[in-house]
């Protein structure tokens with residue numbers, strides 16, 4: 001177990017370094033920090049001072065080390081657009097995205113898992129067929145179309161729910177939450193549904209396929225041939241076999257939820273990281289773009305690491321096969 | 324005395340859009356208490372389907388289209404799924420062929436047993452555990468207590484097959500169906516597992532429907548043998564008679580193709596051709612295109628299974644007899 005875990009962690013660190021390096025290359029090669037940050041009437045002294053603060057006079061290797069150190073202590077550089085520290089910009093937007101992501105994950109789990117299990121066990125039932133039919137819509141409709149449709153129906157036509165923003169937020173000092181006000185919850189509904197729709201259908205289909213596949217395996221047939229009760233077969237023998245791929249996919253889906261929130265946030269004018277990212281792209285604000293990409297990459301890697309560390313708890317064979 | 328298992332006119336079909344393909348055609352046989360009945364035939368003859376049909380475990384779209392199955396005086400065809408669950412494992416055990424795929428990789432050996440026992444008996448977990456450990460030891464594994472907590476991948480193929488056998492027997496069924504119980508094993512392990520089966524049969528008196536294409540195994544284990552060809556029983560009889568003086572040319576062909584059998588007399592003669600596909604079973608006697616004795620009637624008419632009595636019969640227009648070799 002120890003060897004397995006340390007190998008996984010080492011791999012993660014290597015990939016994180018690679019991601020950081022790519023982020024670094026973006027900032028150091030694209031865009032012109034001097035032109036963006038210096039006022040038009042800057043003196044050569046100002047210019048020299050800025051070069052020194054940004055370490056532009058140092059060799060590339062040194063600059064990468066400085067960049068890495070900055071990442072570790074939360075010093076992400078200065079935004080070209082607003083001239084504010086990138087860390088402050090990100091920190092201001094992070095709560096909105098995290099709350100939206102967790103709301104979508106909750107919907108995905110609460111709706112996707114039970115429906116997936118049901119459709120896998122009873123693939124020929126009417127409900128399963130209906131779910132599969134509807135889920136085609138979830139897989140094929142692009143997120144922004146779903147968002148716009150929901151807005152058209154629930155905001156414009158029925159006037160039930162707001163179509164943009166987070167509603168009222170409460171500042172807890174370190175975290176601005178929308179979960180403590182009624183308007184915050186109402187504002188969350190449509191974006192969370194939009195963001196989770198694809199994930200829900202994906203999870204349903206995935207669990208269903210997995211369960212049906214396991215259902216055809218010899219060991220399930222043997223369990224049936226021994227007269228093991230149907231309840232035990234599905235909830236112990238079959239479901240445990242599907243856990244490994246399902247957990248993997250769920251974790252990566254959570255990464256996707258955060259990454260895909262770019263589109264949803266844009267449609268609903270949700271003040272999160274995704275909107276920040278889009279604004280930064282429009283203004284070629286390289287420091288923000290690169291830090292955003294590094295953060296998304298790091299989230300994916302951490303989720304992946306957690307999943308891999310949980311494997312041995314489910315199926316001991318991975319210790320032998322992968323260590 | 325009524326036989327333990329009585330299978331009457333069992334037919335299995337594979338529905339197709341245009342017509343139903345017949346995978347088993349009116350098979351009838353019996354299995355006495357404590358008896359070992361062998362079911363032989365080349366690959367694709369319908370042996371596994373016959374076994375699966377008895378415990379209602381055919382994989383769709385295959386289905387039983389006709390037949391009566393009586394176990395210990397009670398009809399077991401047409402039971403509800405819940406009733407069938409009580410028959411499987413408890414009254415009819417089933418030994419699967421491949422020990423590598425028959426055990427659930429994410430469950431401990433012990434869990435396989437306790438789930439089976441708790442499904443059939445109203446006993447405590449401790450009692451289920453005790454019985455499981457007993458059976459793990461009984462099929463010859465060392466350290467049963469330790470094995471209980473191990474996973475299938477900790478065990479070798481031969482050990483896993485012993486576990487599969489123990490699982491089939493742990494609820495003390497009246498009979499077991501063993502579908503090629505040794506085929507997937509190393510040759511060196513086969514003999515041990517076969518001996519285990521023989522010993523358990525002798526100790527518990529459980530009746531066995533032994534499915535195999537290995538006539539050597541048949542000769543060692545079976546009291547009676549039924550020969551299956553293209554979904555029909557073509558010969559059935561006491562093992563000594565059938566293996567010593569086969570009446571059906573197919574049975575004789577099988578024997579001559581078996582190494583170390585005396586009918587092969589030193590040289591092996593494989594039967595020319597191969598078992599027909601379900602969709603293209605020949606007319607008349609399905610074996611006629613491969614049969615050295617075939618005449619016109621074999622092509623036109625299906626021979627019926629007949630003989631001295633129901634338990635010793637052959638379906639052939641030109642059976643092999645002492646005076647007509």
Ligand SMILES: Nc1ncnc2c1ncn2[C@@H]1O[C@H](COP(=O)(O)OP(=O)(O)OP(=O)(O)O)[C@@H](O)[C@H]1O
Nearest residue numbers: 337346365366367368369370371372373382536601
């Ligand atoms: N699930 C299935 N769908 C369609 N056809 C099947 C299915 N299972 C078996 N068959 C067909 O039914 C026939 C009998 O199969 P069966 O498995 O009973 O053969 P067998 O005698 O056990 O052969 P083997 O020695 O290879 O195990 C074969 O022609 C096979 O192709």
Ligand SMILES: [Mg+2]
Nearest residue numbers: 370371372502
């Ligand atoms: Mg078979």
